[in-house]
Amino acid sequence: MTASRRQFLRYGTAATAAIAADTLRIAAFPGAGTARAQGRPLLKAGDQKGGLRALLESADALRGLSYDIQWTEFPAAAPLAEALNAGAVDCGPIGDAPAIFALAAGTRIRLIGANRSDPYGTAILVRPHSALKTAADLKGKSIGTNRGSIGHFVALKALESAGLRPEDANIRFLPPADAKLALTSGSVDAWATWEPYTAMAETSGHARVLVSGRGLWSGLSYLAATDAALAARRAVLADFLQRVVRAQAWSYQHVPEFSATLARIIGISPEAARLQFERRRTQWQKIDDALIAEQQRTADFYLKAGLLRQRLDARTTFDTGFAIA
Template identity: 85%
Template sequence: MTASRRQFLRFGATLAAAPALISTARGQSRPVLKAGDQKGGLRALLESADALKGIGYDIQWTEFPAAAPLAEALNAGAVDCGPIGDAPAIFALAAGTRIKLIGANRSDPYGTAILVRPDSPLKTAADLKGKSIGTNRGSIGHFVTLKALASAGLKPEDTNIRFLPPADTKLALTNGSVDAWATWEPYTAMAETSGHARVLVSGRGLWSGLSYLAATDAALAAKRAVLADFLQRVVRAQVWSYEHVAEFSATLARIIGISPEAARLQFERRHTTWQPIDASLVAIQQQTADFYLKSGLLKQRLEVASTFDTRFELPT
């Protein structure tokens, strides 16, 4: 059993959501959307904005600590859709996961960062030479690590990159088993506000800040109307969240079990906005895929244009 599969089993939790708007054929039961989530983000967003009122399908939520186990669940058909960063989406698609990217958002990349202990002597990316860095393989943390090393004239083999899930890497950083932790929000804000870590290198200038809502090919064939409605509700809820920062941050803290201070910090500095999947966005995604190819993490070039489904509209 893989580490990501163990995470899927350990962290999986289901929640049935609310009543009716999309109609189903007479005699059929209501559709069920199996929605994956990372650290409760989408669920908190929708519940805070009261965006699940009147839906015509049920939602079964499954929470994951990172993109890797979420991608594995998508590949297995255990979930229909879920949020995933650009780099792990590429990793999953290159591995043959049958998904399409149906919605895109962009955030300030600061919180996708390489962290060190507060008393660490490391000051810049160049100081990572010969040091150990913990992160998830194929994650946006892994991507930022490779970009940070390249910006400092270093190669991956100049460091010791250890692939660990977030909880294990956090512990390894605390006890000194690794020198640095490459991670993302809300883990960055949690580590900062608890005093356990500081940002050595932020993702600004290194990562695009792009993330997606991905859906399986099977779900797209059977539940397209449900997915379209779900995406519209997520986008509207995102707009609401930045108009009600305190309220949303409190709900986020409660649902994902972190401090209100960390919840608000990671939310406010993200400045997440959903945007159309256009040619410029696809080009940025292709650059990320080509960087992974150059880094040796992909065996052959991934043509990303075919991995998008552009027929989903955003609310006006």
């Protein structure tokens, strides 16, 4: 058993004991258990907080599949990247910064589809009555976030924007559920996170945005697929990506319906679901030279911050053979 497989299994064991905390959920559509018996391909799709599954189901975009889908849900990109590396899932959504971390660590994936969202909800949150008012106030304070996440990236960018170095704040690496609890209890001064966690914290009254991601983060995220899946199920991945793109267009024409489905599937309030969805304004786009250059700048920033050991050539991490309708 490989080290990456052991790492994923350790994560999976802990996750099974914490299903109520949304650490890991698995569902099959429409019948993954009989996929091999029927001779149908099986796509093992990873998801973050139910976003892709909610999108496809609400748009009725899974009708007429020639393959089956097994969904595995993760609370953040880091455990999803571990699952991709272990071969436990074939594909999944991942932000630009965690994708860089995964690729730099040797995860055998390619980025096959790109989307851009309004980066506001990737933000640094503080308690409602916190005395912190600006990014400069983070000097000497503690910030909870996932290592290598887009939250981590925004935290570093926020510090830089205030003329601060990473070591000027105490960055504590915590998964979302733990970081939320730490902020609420006062164990950390701030929480650097992303949607839907930002909208959930805002609408519940537990936090406010200190620094938003606007002007700090590109808003880029990707659909990543493993090299093994690309070799064996390329046509399936192409079909899946096109269904996601069409469903995204549908979602912004049917905001109430999609928001309700999103709230139901990921288990958050309708208010939080609609807030995070409407302000993200996600659009899928072509992977071109300009986009690759943006990804390279993000990778170079992580290198400068000392979080990568060597420069990552972003161009080699994309598979540009998937068209966006």
